[in-house]
Amino acid sequence: AVSDQAFVTLATNDVYCQGALVLGQSLRNQRLTRKLVVLITPHVSSLLRVVLSRVFDEVIEVNLIDSADYIHLAFLNRPELGVTLTKLHCWTLTRYSKCVFLDADTLVLSNIDELFERGEFSAAPDPGWPDCFNSGVFVFQPSLETHGLLLQHATDHGSFDGADQGLLNSFFSSWSTADIHKHLPFIYNLSSNTAYTYSPAFKQFGSSAKVVHFLGSRKPWNYKYNPQTGSLLEEGSELVTQHQASFLKVWWGIYHGSILPLYESIRDEQEHASPGRTACLGGVGAPCANSAPSAEGPCANSVPSARNLCADSAVGSSQAWPAEDPSETNVGVDETPPSPEGGHSEDVDLAVSISEMSLKEKVRELSPEEERRKWEEGHVDYMGQDAFARIQEKLDRFLQ
Numbered sequence: 001a002v003s004d005q006a007f008v009t010l011a012t013n014d015v016y017c018q019g020a021l022v023l024g025q026s027l028r029n030q031r032l033t034r035k036l037v038v039l040i041t042p043h044v045s046s047l048l049r050v051v052l053s054r055v056f057d058e059v060i061e062v063n064l065i066d067s068a069d070y071i072h073l074a075f076l077n078r079p080e081l082g083v084t085l086t087k088l089h090c091w092t093l094t095r096y097s098k099c100v101f102l103d104a105d106t107l108v109l110s111n112i113d114e115l116f117e118r119g120e121f122s123a124a125p126d127p128g129w130p131d132c133f134n135s136g137v138f139v140f141q142p143s144l145e146t147h148g149l150l151l152q153h154a155t156d157h158g159s160f161d162g163a164d165q166g167l168l169n170s171f172f173s174s175w176s177t178a179d180i181h182k183h184l185p186f187i188y189n190l191s192s193n194t195a196y197t198y199s200p201a202f203k204q205f206g207s208s209a210k211v212v213h214f215l216g217s218r219k220p221w222n223y224k225y226n227p228q229t230g231s232l233l234e235e236g237s238e239l240v241t242q243h244q245a246s247f248l249k250v251w252w253g254i255y256h257g258s259i260l261p262l263y264e265s266i267r268d269e270q271e272h273a274s275p276g277r278t279a280c281l282g283g284v285g286a287p288c289a290n291s292a293p294s295a296e297g298p299c300a301n302s303v304p305s306a307r308n309l310c311a312d313s314a315v316g317s318s319q320a321w322p323a324e325d326p327s328e329t330n331v332g333v334d335e336t337p338p339s340p341e342g343g344h345s346e347d348v349d350l351a352v353s354i355s356e357m358s359l360k361e362k363v364r365e366l367s368p369e370e371e372r373r374k375w376e377e378g379h380v381d382y383m384g385q386d387a388f389a390r391i392q393e394k395l396d397r398f399l400q
C-alpha cells in the first residue's frame, strides 16, 4: 500500500454523499492500495459523517466555495453547480504527494492504480467538447501554491461555465496540445449517457471501461431500483440505454449490498449504546426519524414491511449563496465558514420496500391546499407525508 497517495472525492450535501459512498466502496472492491479521502462541507449531517467514516480513511471538512455565477451556470443549464468550485480544495491535501480526484457520481469497475503513474494535470476529454477535459476524473499534485493560484484565477477571470470544469480548463489551458500523456483514455471517464453516440466504438472498447461517470443532471440516485429482481424501474420519458441501465444496476447493487447495511449496523450500534432511547446520532441525524412523533417507537414504521432511513430532519438549507450583484460575471469566490455546531444538512430520504428502493431529496413542506390537490390527483405519498401514522395523528388531533 502507498500511504502518501490518495483517491479523493467531494460531497457538499447528504445526497451527493450517497454517490461518494458507492464510489468509495467501488474502489475498495478493486483491491485498494491508496488512501481514500472524502472532502465534505459543513452542511453534511452527522449521520452521513459517521457512514462516510466507515468507507473512507479520511473525512475532511472544508469550506464551501460557491461561484454564485448564475449567468454562466445558466448556459450549462445546471444552476446547482456553482458549489463544485469547492473541488479546488483538494489541492490543499499536501500530506499526499499525488492524488486522483473522482466525482461523487463516478463508479470504478476495475483497479485504476496505473493512474498514479501520470502527472499533473491529467484528465480525459469531455464528450461534449473534446478539446476540453472533463473534470470528473483527474490526476493532480496537492500544493498550497497551486491552490492559491487557482483561487486567484477564479477571482481574476471567473469560470466560463460558472463551475470547476471551466475554471480548470482555462487554468490548465495547455492540456489539449502540450502532452499526450496527460490525456487519459476515455475508459477512465466513460460518460454513461453520451458514449453511445458513437456506438461502434462503444461496442469495440466499452467492455474495457474502468470508470463510469453518470454525468448530467440525472444521477443514479434519481432512479428507482428493485432489489429483488436487481432491475431498474423505468420512470419518466427519458430513455435509458441498455448499457446505461447495466451501469446503473452496478451502482444500485453496491448501494443495496454494501452501503445500506452500513446504515443498519450504525443504527444497531446506536441502539445498543443507548437502549430505549431514540436512535439519534449527535442529535442531528436520526436514521429512523421518518415515523410520526406519535408512532409506537423510534423505529416503528408506518408502512408494513418497509424501512425508512431518514438522514436528517432539519429543513434542507440551500447551497446557493446569492451574489451581491447577479450581473457580476466573475466568480466572486465566496467561502462560507464552517458552522461551529457542525451544521445540518440537505435532506435525504431513503425509502426501502420489498420491491422498490429510491433515494429522495426532501422537498419543502407543501401548503395544505397543495397537499390536498396532490391527494385528490391521486399522488399519495404513502411512505412520508401520507403515511398512515401521520394520518392517524391528524385524526387524533381532529377528534380531540
Ligand SMILES: O=c1ccn([C@@H]2O[C@H](COP(=O)(O)OP(=O)(O)O[C@H]3O[C@H](CO)[C@@H](O)[C@H](O)[C@H]3O)[C@@H](O)[C@H]2O)c(=O)[nH]1
Pocket: 009, 010, 011, 012, 013, 016, 080, 081, 083, 084, 102, 103, 104, 105, 106, 134, 135, 136, 137, 161, 163, 164, 165, 166, 214, 215, 216, 217, 319
Ligand atoms: O451539489 C453538489 C454538486 C456537486 N458536488 C460535487 O461536485 C461534483 C461535480 O458535480 P456533478 O453533478 O457530478 O457534475 P457533472 O454532471 O459531472 O458535470 C460536469 O460539470 C461540472 C461543473 O463544471 C464538473 O464538476 C463535472 O466534473 C463535469 O462532469 C459531484 O460529483 C460532487 O462530487 C457536490 O458535492 N454537491
Ligand SMILES: [Mn+2]
Pocket: 103, 104, 105, 106, 136, 213, 214, 215, 216
Ligand atoms: Mn460528475
